[in-house]
Amino acid sequence: MVAIVPHVSFTTANSAQKTKGSQIPPEEIRKINMRALKVNLREGSRGFECFFSNFIQIFILLGTFCYGFKRLQPWSSDGIDTSYKQIFVNVLVVGLIMISVVFIKYWQHGRGSLPKFDTVYSLYLPFMISLLFDTPSTVINTILILSVLDSYEWDTQLIVVILQFCLVFFNFESDDREKNIVSIIINSLLSLILKYIGQLKSLDNIDSNLFSIILTNILYLSEADSIQFRILRGIIIALITVISINYMLNKIMHVKPFILSIFFAVGLPAFTSIFIQLEGDRNPLFWLVEYILESATRQKILFAWSSILMLSIPSILIEKDSLSLNTSRKLWHFIIFLLIVPSFQIDSNFVKIALSGTIPVFLSIEYIRFQNLPPLGSVVEKHLRRFADARDHSGPLIISYLYLLIGISTPLLMNNSPMGLIGLGIGDSLASIIGKKYGRIRWRGTQKTIEGTFAFIITSYVVCLILFYFDRAVIFNHLTALQLLGVCTLSGVLEGNSVLNDNILIPAFMMICEKLFTL
Structure with a gap:
């Protein structure tokens, strides 16, 4: 029996020895061992199945990465842009750092310290999107990816921030270092805030890291100047400003929810008109009405x-x-x-402008529901919960x-x-x-x-x-x-x-x- 299931049988044998005069019949012991064997086989099967799905994902992600590498030819003298060499060297360094930190934690704490497989997407998605659609910001966005490791203890978080500062120092000239250090600080703060709000349930560590990078680019890093981007950035800054003020009013002055609702309803349009910068300092609302009517x-x-x-x-x-x-x-x-x-x-431009305004509007709706601000908070909660899935029910956010x-x-x-x-x-x-x-x-x-x-x-x-x-x-x-x-x-x-x-x-x-x- 010991030869069939070494660990389980050993435990069973020890238990029998510790029970003086144990009356457990051999046939019962055999059944216990067989049940344990089936459990181990099922666990081994699940492990193989997870390995199979993870292998397919890695194969696809690595294949697209290699295809991009081949097309861009960063080490070729005929390459499209010499900056691609720096970009790919940097992502290699960041990838090695992530693997090293994970390995050290595994060595110290065992298998339970390993991050979820989906952590690979926190490296792949920001890097590939930056590389293909905003190449100048790829290096700093790759450095920001390291923030996904701050789910570990404070000492690891400190090491991650130091490594990010070092990578900024080696990759950028003195004129750009200050801006990129600020971006690291902004990204870290946003990631902490998202984790706090989502309680690592609605938004897990990977979600928080991905969205903090997106917000850092929208609020600070991106140099896009299209009208839809200015609308998106302006409303999000206005929304963050109003939410921050409401938070302080609630925590410090204990203002009633109804007053918070009034301030939100008045403050969001007011701050939006300030933060959306249009030609001739035009009022965004008047501009939008004219844009539609023309x-x-x-x-x-x-x-x-x-x-x-x-x-x-x-x-x-x-x-x-x-x-x-x-x-x-x-x-x-x-x-x-x-x-x-x-x-x-x-009319593609009109649709993009509409989407740029709709995203902050939906964020506002979720804020109203999350804070249960009267008179709409309970109504929104009731209707959105009807379409919520298990992930929505697991945390405070829908x-x-x-x-x-x-x-x-x-x-x-x-x-x-x-x-x-x-x-x-x-x-x-x-x-x-x-x-x-x-x-x-x-x-x-x-x-x-x-x-x-x-x-x-x-x-x-x-x-x-x-x-x-x-x-x-x-x-x-x-x-x-x-x-x-x-x-x-x-x-x-x-x-x-x-x-x-x-x-x-x-x-x-x-x-x-x-x-x-x-x-």
């Missing part, structure tokens, strides 16, 4: 959006009880796809709808691409519905099905082809039909094997693949 097309788009929302929102709320949670959530994906894709073909909005907006704002809409509105939605209803064969290590993955690939590719051949805005004119199939296939397989939130992973990865094929 074009009949924009008025028609706005009317169409209002009509669809006024019809769909009550209908979904009424039929919610007769629909499964998954189906009712995916309906919103379809609705957003129908709202944005046709409008983006007609984040699914925020993830959805950020996911579909990012490719549109950064790359004029509807990939996020196609991936989430069509591919992911049908993959989830078909997978749950007809799926039989599961990807090892996940609850997702291969049938769902095929549904993702086929439906998203069909929609891409429709836009490819009939779109008046010439979307995807830089890609071939075969390349579009490659984007959909890689994204579908990655989605099927990953447990990272689909609303973030799918749009970001599809945008990365789309850009890689154009290098």
Whole structure:
């Protein structure tokens, strides 16, 4: 028996010896050992399944990374840009630092100290997005990635910050060091605040790190000057300012919630008009009204959006009880796809401006719900909870709808691409519905099905082809039909094997693949 299950049998034998005159019959001991063997086999099977799904993810991520490396040729004398050499050396150093810290902690504390596999995305996504869409900020964004290691004890956090300062010193001239040191401080503070708010449940360490890097770029690092970016940055700064003041009023002066509601309602528009910088110091609200009124097309788009929302929102709320949670959530994906894709073909700038303003509005809605500010807090809580999933219920924040909005907006704002809409509105939605209803064969290590993955690939590719051949805005004119199939296939397989939130992973990865094929 000891030879079959060494650890379990040894424990059983010791227990029998410690029990003087034990009357446990040999047959019972055999059954106990067999049950323990089955448990160990199941654990070993789960370990293999997780290894299988992780291997597929690593294969896809490493493959796209190597493809970008090959196309950019950082060590070639004929390379596109000599700065690519510095970028790839820096990401190699950061990757080695992360591996070293993880290994040291594993050596000291054992397997329980290992970070989640999804930590690889905290390195991959910021690096690849910066590399492909904002190359000058890639080095500092790669350095900011190290903040994901601050989930360890304070001594490790201190070492991480020192390493970040050292990397800034070696990578930048004296004129740029001060700016990038400030960005490290801002990113660290934002990450701590997000962890505090999300309690590492609604937002885990990886989510907090990714969003802190995004916010650091929006608020401080990015030099983009488009009107939609100025609107987005201005409203977010105004929102952070009002929330900070409300927090101090509540903690220090113990102001009543109703007063906080009034200040929020008055302060947000007031600060927005201050922080959004337009030509001629124009008032943002007056500018927006004029911008809409000067074009009949924009008025028609706005009317169409209002009509669809006024019809769909009550209908979904009424039929919610007769629909499964998954189906009712995916309906919103379809609705957003129908709202944005046709409008983006007609007036892309207006859609991007609308999205830039909508993101802070939804953040404001979540703040009102989170703080239960009267009179809307309880109403918002009641309706949003009806569509909340397990992740939303696990912590204080309801984040699914925020993830959805950020996911579909990012490719549109950064790359004029509807990939996020196609991936989430069509591919992911049908993959989830078909997978749950007809799926039989599961990807090892996940609850997702291969049938769902095929549904993702086929439906998203069909929609891409429709836009490819009939779109008046010439979307995807830089890609071939075969390349579009490659984007959909890689994204579908990655989605099927990953447990990272689909609303973030799918749009970001599809945008990365789309850009890689154009290098």
